[in-house]
Amino acid sequence: MKGTVGELGEFGLIRELTSRLTSTPAVRIGPGDDAAVVAAPDRRVVASTDILLEGRHFRRDWSTAYDVGRKAAAQNLSDIAAMGAVPTSLLLGLVVPAELPVTWATELMDGIRDECQVAGASVVGGDVVRGELITLAITALGDLRGHEPVTRSGARPGDVVAYTGWLGWSAAGYAVLSRGFRSPRAFVEAHRRPEPPYPAGPAAAALGATAMCDVSDGLVADLGHIAEASKVRIDLRSGAVDVPSQMYDIGQAVGVDPLQWVLTGGEDHAIVATFPPETKLPARWKVIGEVLHPSALPQVTVDGAPWHSTGGWDHFGSPEGS
Amino acid sequence: MKGTVGELGEFGLIRELTSRLTSTPAVRIGPGDDAAVVAAPDRRVVASTDILLEGRHFRRDWSTAYDVGRKAAAQNLSDIAAMGAVPTSLLLGLVVPAELPVTWATELMDGIRDECQVAGASVVGGDVVRGELITLAITALGDLRGHEPVTRSGARPGDVVAYTGWLGWSAAGYAVLSRGFRSPRAFVEAHRRPEPPYPAGPAAAALGATAMCDVSDGLVADLGHIAEASKVRIDLRSGAVDVPSQMYDIGQAVGVDPLQWVLTGGEDHAIVATFPPETKLPARWKVIGEVLHPSALPQVTVDGAPWHSTGGWDHFGSPEGS
Numbered sequence: 001m002k003g004t005v006g007e008l009g010e011f012g013l014i015r016e017l018t019s020r021l022t023s024t025p026a027v028r029i030g031p032g033d034d035a036a037v038v039a040a041p042d043r044r045v046v047a048s049t050d051i052l053l054e055g056r057h058f059r060r061d062w063s064t065a066y067d068v069g070r071k072a073a074a075q076n077l078s079d080i081a082a083m084g085a086v087p088t089s090l091l092l093g094l095v096v097p098a099e100l101p102v103t104w105a106t107e108l109m110d111g112i113r114d115e116c117q118v119a120g121a122s123v124v125g126g127d128v129v130r131g132e133l134i135t136l137a138i139t140a141l142g143d144l145r146g147h148e149p150v151t152r153s154g155a156r157p158g159d160v161v162a163y164t165g166w167l168g169w170s171a172a173g174y175a176v177l178s179r180g181f182r183s184p185r186a187f188v189e190a191h192r193r194p195e196p197p198y199p200a201g202p203a204a205a206a207l208g209a210t211a212m213c214d215v216s217d218g219l220v221a222d223l224g225h226i227a228e229a230s231k232v233r234i235d236l237r238s239g240a241v242d243v244p245s246q247m248y249d250i251g252q253a254v255g256v257d258p259l260q261w262v263l264t265g266g267e268d269h270a271i272v273a274t275f276p277p278e279t280k281l282p283a284r285w286k287v288i289g290e291v292l293h294p295s296a297l298p299q300v301t302v303d304g305a306p307w308h309s310t311g312g313w314d315h316f317g318s319p320e321g322s
Numbered sequence: 323m324k325g326t327v328g329e330l331g332e333f334g335l336i337r338e339l340t341s342r343l344t345s346t347p348a349v350r351i352g353p354g355d356d357a358a359v360v361a362a363p364d365r366r367v368v369a370s371t372d373i374l375l376e377g378r379h380f381r382r383d384w385s386t387a388y389d390v391g392r393k394a395a396a397q398n399l400s401d402i403a404a405m406g407a408v409p410t411s412l413l414l415g416l417v418v419p420a421e422l423p424v425t426w427a428t429e430l431m432d433g434i435r436d437e438c439q440v441a442g443a444s445v446v447g448g449d450v451v452r453g454e455l456i457t458l459a460i461t462a463l464g465d466l467r468g469h470e471p472v473t474r475s476g477a478r479p480g481d482v483v484a485y486t487g488w489l490g491w492s493a494a495g496y497a498v499l500s501r502g503f504r505s506p507r508a509f510v511e512a513h514r515r516p517e518p519p520y521p522a523g524p525a526a527a528a529l530g531a532t533a534m535c536d537v538s539d540g541l542v543a544d545l546g547h548i549a550e551a552s553k554v555r556i557d558l559r560s561g562a563v564d565v566p567s568q569m570y571d572i573g574q575a576v577g578v579d580p581l582q583w584v585l586t587g588g589e590d591h592a593i594v595a596t597f598p599p600e601t602k603l604p605a606r607w608k609v610i611g612e613v614l615h616p617s618a619l620p621q622v623t624v625d626g627a628p629w630h631s632t633g634g635w636d637h638f639g640s641p642e643g644s
Binding site: 028029032033034035036037038041042043044045047048049050051052053056057079080083085089091092093094095124125126127129130131132133135137139140141142144149151152172212213214220229234236 | 350354355356357358359360361364365366367368369370371372373374375378379391401404405407411413414415416417446447448449450451452453454455457459461462463464466471473474506534535536538551624
């Protein structure tokens with residue numbers, strides 16, 4: 001497929017994009033009508049929306065269109081899993097400049113489709129408009145399969161804090177890329193294409209998680225959201241969090257304490273949750289702290305003391321936020 | 323509330339926006355968590371996404387923020403109704419420049435909230451990011467209440483074609499505004515704030531509508547979508563479509579045949595549907611044509627002949643599309 005999206009036109013581009021999609025039995029009506037229809041067997045639907053802008057959330061010189069698609073979908077599908085739900089479907093609003101190569105748009109779609117398949121979902125609809133700046137608006141839907149949704153507000157003193165997935169890998173990869181390097185590859189790849197532990201969300205709900213969220217703003221910041229909503233304090237044990245030896249090497253090379261990446265890096269979309277202390281957690285969950293009664297200390301402490309860091313992103317302040 | 327969204331910051335703006343929202347019993351978990359949870363009693367959920375860009379889909383000098391919100395929500399909620407479903411909820415992805423007054427954003431939110439209330443829905447979540455151009459990404463969800471979704475593909479030869487709502491009013495209002503006038507007020511208002519006939523969608527499903535869509539691209543274009551998907555021809559009787567006398571006056575003033583607005587104007591979000599010929603249609607439905615077997619003629623004809631017009635919008639071609 002050659003040419004630009006301007007040459008192809010709106011309806012041609014939509015045809016080209018939808019022709020690449022696959023479907024699951026949950027999809028009752030897919031793209032092409034006024035709206036999509038998706039199964040919601042639980043009688044409740046879980047829904048989340050994210051917007052991503054070129055230059056702010058992704059860069060065409062750092063990531064392929066395919067990886068942008070994978071990452072954009074992952075970010076949103078991860079929010080569904082973090083409620084304890086199974087992702088079912090995704091809708092894509094897409095702003096594209098007329099001069100964008102059609103191949104960029106189709107590879108983006110391939111990435112979104114493939115990430116949806118990893119999560120068990122499929123793309124069911126969307127909208128395409130012409131604009132100056134590539135913009136992705138993604139909405140994911142999911143089904144709770146009979147479990148109660150796990151919110152941020154249910155953590156209780158005495159609960160343990162555990163996570164599954166990767167922490168700090170994307171931030172380390174970002175540090176590498178922003179200094180003009182392309183390796184170590186595993187971290188660069190983690191920045192370009194996170195791998196959220198989708199099944200862990202519903203599994204945590206089944207295990208009786210009391211609170212949960214995905215790590216998109218950074219571990220300390222996201223646990224702060226749980227502590228705030230649950231009116232508790234959370235203390236992390238820094239020694240309990242996995243910091244791979246290669247991350248120390250990168251930290252030394254670029255002059256950053258790798259614990260900073262692990263505690264404040266977002267975008268890996270690990271899942272962090274609190275569980276009653278007696279919960280038998282499968283090995284995939286790593287216990288890294290505990291829930292305490294509120295005190296004069298900050299709502300999230302590390303080894304009993306305040307963590308001195310900016311902590312997470314603010315979209316109106318950071319150069320390239322989550 | 324004074325100041326700009328840049329001064330207020332992301333979390334402050336989100337707080338300010340969500341504080342204005344109201345809720346319905348269908349909302350199980352509203353804004354503030356990883357995702358929202360909404361009732362889907364039918365076990366299927368209807369979902370649609372639209373993107374609107376400043377300068378392309380709305381202008382700050384033509385419309386207030388409140389009206390932009392009303393219109394953006396209406397456009398999306400109307401897609402839900404046009405499947406035969408009752409809108410339940412809406413998610414808003416919002417790109418805002420740092421220098422945007424906070425009041426513009428809050429008034430936009432008020433408009434979205436109020437249009438949701440008209441439709442019986444509420445805002446359950448969203449995302450806010452900073453960017454150069456105001457961009458709205460709206461996803462609406464709805465419930466079918468046991469009815470089968472009415473698609474574009476079920477029209478059969480012999481069916482009647484009927485619509486309810488307004489046709490051409492927004493286009494006439496646009497013609498007035500684009501020539502620098504502010505009246506007649508009813509048409510300008512119709513352009514700024516369409517009034518989709520939301521309850522007519524589920525009612526049509528209950529009446530046995532065979533195909534349905536909302537008129538967003540223009541009557542001829544949207545009936546073309548039905549004809550294409552249903553593999554039929556549709557013939558309209560131009561004399562059957564309501565053309566208010568004031569629309570003739572505007573047409574004379576600006577040199578446009580008002581039938582052009584009625585047949586090709588989008589954005590009013592009337593609902594057009596096909597019904598078996600024996601259907602007893604309530605008075606709100608106006609029969610304007612019939613479904614025929616396909617022939618050598620175009621898929622949509624007016625009074626038996628091709629309609630000579632560009633017909634509807636293409637987002638990559640029009641200066642300000644739907």
